[in-house]
Amino acid sequence: MFDNPFSMVVAIVFIVMIANVLKARYKAQHGIVEDAIGNQKRVAAxxxxxxxxxxxxxxxxxxxxxxxxxxxxxxxxxxxxxxxxxxxxxx
CATH class of the missing domain: 4.10.810 (Virus Scaffolding Protein; Chain A)
Known part of the structure:
Protein backbone atom coordinates (compact mmCIF):
# COMPACT_ATOMS: atom_id res chain seq x y z
CA MET A 1 0.00 0.00 0.00
CA PHE A 2 2.68 2.52 1.04
CA ASP A 3 5.72 1.99 -1.17
CA ASN A 4 7.86 4.70 0.36
CA PRO A 5 7.93 6.66 3.62
CA PHE A 6 6.90 9.87 1.87
CA SER A 7 3.48 8.49 0.88
CA MET A 8 2.95 7.29 4.45
CA VAL A 9 3.73 10.78 5.80
CA VAL A 10 1.32 12.34 3.30
CA ALA A 11 -1.40 9.90 4.34
CA ILE A 12 -0.86 10.67 8.05
CA VAL A 13 -0.98 14.42 7.39
CA PHE A 14 -4.18 13.97 5.37
CA ILE A 15 -5.82 11.94 8.16
CA VAL A 16 -4.86 14.55 10.77
CA MET A 17 -6.26 17.33 8.59
CA ILE A 18 -9.58 15.51 8.14
CA ALA A 19 -9.76 14.87 11.90
CA ASN A 20 -9.18 18.58 12.65
CA VAL A 21 -11.92 19.62 10.22
CA LEU A 22 -14.38 17.18 11.77
CA LYS A 23 -13.44 18.34 15.27
CA ALA A 24 -13.96 22.01 14.33
CA ARG A 25 -17.30 21.17 12.74
CA TYR A 26 -18.42 19.34 15.88
CA LYS A 27 -17.42 22.28 18.10
CA ALA A 28 -19.26 24.75 15.87
CA GLN A 29 -22.43 22.68 15.89
CA HIS A 30 -22.43 22.36 19.66
CA GLY A 31 -21.49 25.96 20.50
CA ILE A 32 -18.03 25.25 21.88
CA VAL A 33 -15.62 28.17 21.63
CA GLU A 34 -11.91 28.31 22.33
CA ASP A 35 -10.02 31.36 23.59
CA ALA A 36 -6.47 32.36 22.62
CA ILE A 37 -4.96 30.24 25.41
CA GLY A 38 -6.81 27.12 24.33
CA ASN A 39 -9.46 26.93 27.03
CA GLN A 40 -12.77 25.64 25.77
CA LYS A 41 -16.22 26.52 27.01
CA ARG A 42 -19.70 25.90 25.81
CA VAL A 43 -21.70 28.97 24.89
CA ALA A 44 -25.35 28.37 25.58
CA ALA A 45 -28.03 30.24 23.72
Whole structure:
Protein backbone atom coordinates (compact mmCIF):
# COMPACT_ATOMS: atom_id res chain seq x y z
CA MET A 1 0.00 0.00 0.00
CA PHE A 2 2.68 2.52 1.04
CA ASP A 3 5.72 1.99 -1.17
CA ASN A 4 7.86 4.70 0.36
CA PRO A 5 7.93 6.66 3.62
CA PHE A 6 6.90 9.87 1.87
CA SER A 7 3.48 8.49 0.88
CA MET A 8 2.95 7.29 4.45
CA VAL A 9 3.73 10.78 5.80
CA VAL A 10 1.32 12.34 3.30
CA ALA A 11 -1.40 9.90 4.34
CA ILE A 12 -0.86 10.67 8.05
CA VAL A 13 -0.98 14.42 7.39
CA PHE A 14 -4.18 13.97 5.37
CA ILE A 15 -5.82 11.94 8.16
CA VAL A 16 -4.86 14.55 10.77
CA MET A 17 -6.26 17.33 8.59
CA ILE A 18 -9.58 15.51 8.14
CA ALA A 19 -9.76 14.87 11.90
CA ASN A 20 -9.18 18.58 12.65
CA VAL A 21 -11.92 19.62 10.22
CA LEU A 22 -14.38 17.18 11.77
CA LYS A 23 -13.44 18.34 15.27
CA ALA A 24 -13.96 22.01 14.33
CA ARG A 25 -17.30 21.17 12.74
CA TYR A 26 -18.42 19.34 15.88
CA LYS A 27 -17.42 22.28 18.10
CA ALA A 28 -19.26 24.75 15.87
CA GLN A 29 -22.43 22.68 15.89
CA HIS A 30 -22.43 22.36 19.66
CA GLY A 31 -21.49 25.96 20.50
CA ILE A 32 -18.03 25.25 21.88
CA VAL A 33 -15.62 28.17 21.63
CA GLU A 34 -11.91 28.31 22.33
CA ASP A 35 -10.02 31.36 23.59
CA ALA A 36 -6.47 32.36 22.62
CA ILE A 37 -4.96 30.24 25.41
CA GLY A 38 -6.81 27.12 24.33
CA ASN A 39 -9.46 26.93 27.03
CA GLN A 40 -12.77 25.64 25.77
CA LYS A 41 -16.22 26.52 27.01
CA ARG A 42 -19.70 25.90 25.81
CA VAL A 43 -21.70 28.97 24.89
CA ALA A 44 -25.35 28.37 25.58
CA ALA A 45 -28.03 30.24 23.72
CA UNK A 46 -29.29 33.19 25.75
CA UNK A 47 -32.57 32.46 27.46
CA UNK A 48 -35.52 34.65 26.68
CA UNK A 49 -35.57 36.19 30.17
CA UNK A 50 -32.00 37.39 29.96
CA UNK A 51 -32.50 38.57 26.40
CA UNK A 52 -35.58 40.54 27.39
CA UNK A 53 -33.74 42.14 30.32
CA UNK A 54 -30.85 43.15 28.09
CA UNK A 55 -33.24 44.65 25.54
CA UNK A 56 -34.92 46.69 28.26
CA UNK A 57 -31.51 47.91 29.46
CA UNK A 58 -30.59 48.97 25.93
CA UNK A 59 -33.91 50.77 25.54
CA UNK A 60 -33.40 52.61 28.82
CA UNK A 61 -29.87 53.60 27.83
CA UNK A 62 -31.09 54.88 24.47
CA UNK A 63 -33.65 57.03 26.24
CA UNK A 64 -30.97 58.44 28.53
CA UNK A 65 -28.76 59.26 25.55
CA UNK A 66 -31.67 61.08 23.89
CA UNK A 67 -32.22 63.11 27.06
CA UNK A 68 -28.54 64.01 27.19
CA UNK A 69 -28.57 65.00 23.54
CA UNK A 70 -31.54 67.28 24.14
CA UNK A 71 -29.84 68.86 27.13
CA UNK A 72 -26.54 69.40 25.33
CA UNK A 73 -28.04 70.81 22.15
CA UNK A 74 -30.28 73.17 24.08
CA UNK A 75 -29.05 76.75 23.79
CA UNK A 76 -30.37 77.98 27.13
CA UNK A 77 -28.42 79.52 29.97
CA UNK A 78 -26.80 77.44 32.71
CA UNK A 79 -29.52 78.17 35.25
CA UNK A 80 -32.18 76.94 32.83
CA UNK A 81 -30.08 73.87 32.13
CA UNK A 82 -30.34 72.54 35.69
CA UNK A 83 -34.10 73.07 35.69
CA UNK A 84 -34.41 71.24 32.40
CA UNK A 85 -32.40 68.29 33.73
CA UNK A 86 -34.68 68.04 36.75
CA UNK A 87 -37.78 68.12 34.54
CA UNK A 88 -36.40 65.37 32.35
CA UNK A 89 -35.53 63.20 35.37
CA UNK A 90 -39.09 63.40 36.64
CA UNK A 91 -40.47 61.81 33.47
Missing amino acids: ADSGETQRLREDVRALKERVQVLERVITDQRQTSDLSLEIEKLRDR
